[in-house]
Structure formats: structure tokens, C-alpha cells
Amino acid sequence: MNEILQSEETLEDDSINPALRPQYLSEFAGQGAIKQNLGTFILAAKQRNESLDHVLLSGPPGLGKTTLASIIAKELDSEIRITSAPALEKPKDLAGILTTIPEFGVLFIDELHRLRPAIEELLYTVMEERALDWIIGQGPAARTIRIPLPKCTLVGATTRPGAVSEPMRNRFGINFRLQYYTDAELEQILARSADLLSIEVEPNAYKRIAESSRGTPRVANRLLRRIRDIAQVAGHHRLTLDVIERALNALEIDKNGLELQDKVILKKIIQHFNGGPVGVQSIAIAIGESQDSIEQYYEPYLIRKGFLQRTSKGRIATAAAYELLGEEKEMLHSEQRNEDQQTFL
Numbered sequence: 001m002n003e004i005l006q007s008e009e010t011l012e013d014d015s016i017n018p019a020l021r022p023q024y025l026s027e028f029a030g031q032g033a034i035k036q037n038l039g040t041f042i043l044a045a046k047q048r049n050e051s052l053d054h055v056l057l058s059g060p061p062g063l064g065k066t067t068l069a070s071i072i073a074k075e076l077d078s079e080i081r082i083t084s085a086p087a088l089e090k091p092k093d094l095a096g097i098l099t100t101i102p103e104f105g106v107l108f109i110d111e112l113h114r115l116r117p118a119i120e121e122l123l124y125t126v127m128e129e130r131a132l133d134w135i136i137g138q139g140p141a142a143r144t145i146r147i148p149l150p151k152c153t154l155v156g157a158t159t160r161p162g163a164v165s166e167p168m169r170n171r172f173g174i175n176f177r178l179q180y181y182t183d184a185e186l187e188q189i190l191a192r193s194a195d196l197l198s199i200e201v202e203p204n205a206y207k208r209i210a211e212s213s214r215g216t217p218r219v220a221n222r223l224l225r226r227i228r229d230i231a232q233v234a235g236h237h238r239l240t241l242d243v244i245e246r247a248l249n250a251l252e253i254d255k256n257g258l259e260l261q262d263k264v265i266l267k268k269i270i271q272h273f274n275g276g277p278v279g280v281q282s283i284a285i286a287i288g289e290s291q292d293s294i295e296q297y298y299e300p301y302l303i304r305k306g307f308l309q310r311t312s313k314g315r316i317a318t319a320a321a322y323e324l325l326g327e328e329k330e331m332l333h334s335e336q337r338n339e340d341q342q343t344f345l
């Protein structure tokens with residue numbers, strides 16, 4: 001698994017991120033409709049002196065959900081408190097963070113699909129009544145006191161919107177689904193990051209990095225840093241198209257954002273399984289990967305790029321995959337026929 005291409009956050013991203021993370025909507029590239037609508041809703045809430053309605057942000061890792069949450073707080077001229085569903089184990093964990101939220105502030109809950117039922121129940125009242133129902137005592141003596149909260153906005157983020165319970169989802173007045181970025185948008189992001197990190201890049205070379213970034217800003221920024229490392233050690237202070245091309249070769253990442261193992265998978269399907277359909281388990285055994293990593297890591301991107309199809313009978317390599325590997329299906333078939341004939345003779 002090529003770690004550079006992983007869209008999940010790493011520790012290194014964490015330490016570099018604060019510098020690269022856009023702070024205002026105007027610095028946030030792409031997601032045009034979301035940006036425009038969010039800007040309008042924030043302005044409207046401010047004009048009415050109300051808190052912004054609760055916002056649900058969904059989409060694959062690394063597309064900017066956490067970034068947008070902190071932008072919302074900034075644009076509201078307020079503050080953000082960040083937590084994640086797995087960190088909210090007990091009601092007191094939620095109470096603890098709620099009491100620190102200022103008026104018009106943002107409570108950001110990451111991985112919303114992992115909320116515990118008891119916490120989710122408490123959040124319903126927080127979202128609807130701006131109050132926390134706190135239970136004192138146990139058994140028959142137990143009673144609830146309602147603690148009023150300042151006007152605030154809950155921003156939830158999830159990579160799996162389908163796994164967020166429906167009652168929870170329905171309580172968000174604003175629901176945005178982030179999309180993968182176009183190469184042009186990634187170029188903008190890369191140019192901004194290069195500027196902030198003082199990396200000199202030939203203007204027409206951003207495109208080459210963008211193409212390999214899997215539509216994901218986090219991957220784009222990481223690629224930029226790795227290319228800089230390689231270039232710097234090789235004595236290049238400016239990232240030209242040629243320098244970038246060589247660095248990407250060294251990293252074994254191609255212009256479709258594919259790593260070597262992606263191509264090994266396609267090649268196996270074409271050469272050993274006649275292009276498919278073939279079960280994922282057979283592919284896993286053939287290339288010596290776990291079924292999980294094929295299903296969760298390799299396959300989604302290959303499908304997104306149109307190199308692989310998932311059918312009820314198994315995986316099929318598409319015409320684009322044959323083209324990519326320079327293999328003609330017909331040619332393969334005729335080779336196969338020749339072999340068959342030879343064994344027959």
C-alpha cells in the first residue's frame with residue numbers, strides 16, 4: 001500500500017496541516033455550490049443574530065470536512081470545539097465540551113456515524129432545544145434537570161452518511177456532501193500550498209501533480225511535500241515538469257494516481273482470469289494481498305477511475321484497463337487459443 005496515496009490523515013499531515021488549512025471560505029478551493037450556499041446561510045444567520053442551523057458534512061477522507069467546520073466558526077466570528085464520536089463515551093464527556101462553547105460557537109463532532117445511542121439521545125435535545133438533559137441519581141430516585149445552552153451550531157462530519165441514524169440526519173438543517181476535486185481545483189490548492197511552504201514550482205507543472213492526487217487535497221499536499229524531498233536531495237530547488245515526472249516515477253505513482261499494486265491487480269485479472277469476472281478472494285490469493293485491503297483500499301479507486309467493474313459474478317477489468325496496460329483483449333484471446341491448440345496437438 002503506497003502511503004502517500006492514502007486519503008486518511010497521518011501524523012505528519014497533522015503537524016503540517018495547520019499551516020495549509022484554509023481559514024476562510026475565500027481560501028477554500030472547489031466545492032462551488034457548497035461554498036456559495038454556506039456563505040449565504042452564514043450571512044443570513046449573522047444578519048438575524050441567530051446561530052447557524054446544524055450542518056452535516058459527508059464525503060470521503062481528505063476532502064475538507066474538518067477544514068470546512070473550522071471555516072464555519074471563523075466566518076461566524078466565533079470559536080470551534082472539536083471532538084469525535086468515539087471520544088464521547090459518557091454523558092459527562094459531552095457535558096464537559098458543551099459547557100465550553102461560547103454563544104454562536106461551533107461544536108464539531110467527527111466520525112458522527114460512530115455515536116453511542118445514549119450520547120445521540122442527548123444530542124437530540126441539544127440540537128432541538130439548545131439544552132442538555134442531565135440525569136441525577138439512579139433508579140426510582142433518578143430525575144432529569146435541563147441545563148440551558150448558549151445558541152450554538154453542531155457540525156457533524158462523516159465518511160459514511162448512510163451509517164448515521166435517520167433521526168440524527170434529519171436534525172441537520174444543512175446537509176452537504178463533498179465531491180472529489182477536479183484537476184484544476186487541485187492545481188489551485190497546490191499553488192497555494194507551494195506558496196505557503198515556499199516551494200518554487202514551474203507554473204505549468206502543477207497539473208502533473210494534480211493528476212496523480214486522486215481528486216483529494218490531502219493527497220495533493222502530501223505528494224507536493226514528497227516531491228520536494230526527492231527534488232531537494234537531488235539538488236533541484238525548482239520543481240519543473242521534468243523534476244516532478246522523475247520524482248513521481250521514483251514514488252511509483254502514475255499519471256492516473258495509480259500505484260504499482262493497482263496495476264498488478266488489473267494485470268492479474270486480465271492475464272490469469274481472462275479479464276474476469278473473478279471473485280475478490282481469488283484476486284487476493286493471486287497477488288498476495290488481504291481481501292480487506294483490496295476491497296477497502298485498492299478497488300474503490302480502480303472502480304472510480306473506470307478500470308474495474310464490480311458485478312454480482314465478480315470483478316471485471318474494463319476496456320480502459322486493457323488500454324492502460326497496453327493489452328488487447330483479442331490478442332490475449334488468440335494467444336489463449338494458440339496455447340489451447342498446442343496442448344491439443
Ligand SMILES: Nc1ncnc2c1ncn2[C@@H]1O[C@H](COP(=O)(O)OP(=O)(O)OP(=O)(O)O)[C@@H](O)[C@H]1O
Nearest residue numbers: 017020021028029061062063064065066067217218
Ligand atoms: N477546498 C480545499 N482547499 C484547500 N485545501 C484543502 C481543501 N480541502 C482540504 N484541503 C486540505 O486538505 C487537508 C485535508 O482536509 P480535511 O482534514 O479537512 O479533510 P477531512 O474531510 O476532514 O478528512 P477526514 O475524513 O480524514 O477527517 C487539509 O489540511 C487542507 O489543508
Ligand SMILES: [Mg+2]
Nearest residue numbers: 065066067110
Ligand atoms: Mg477530518
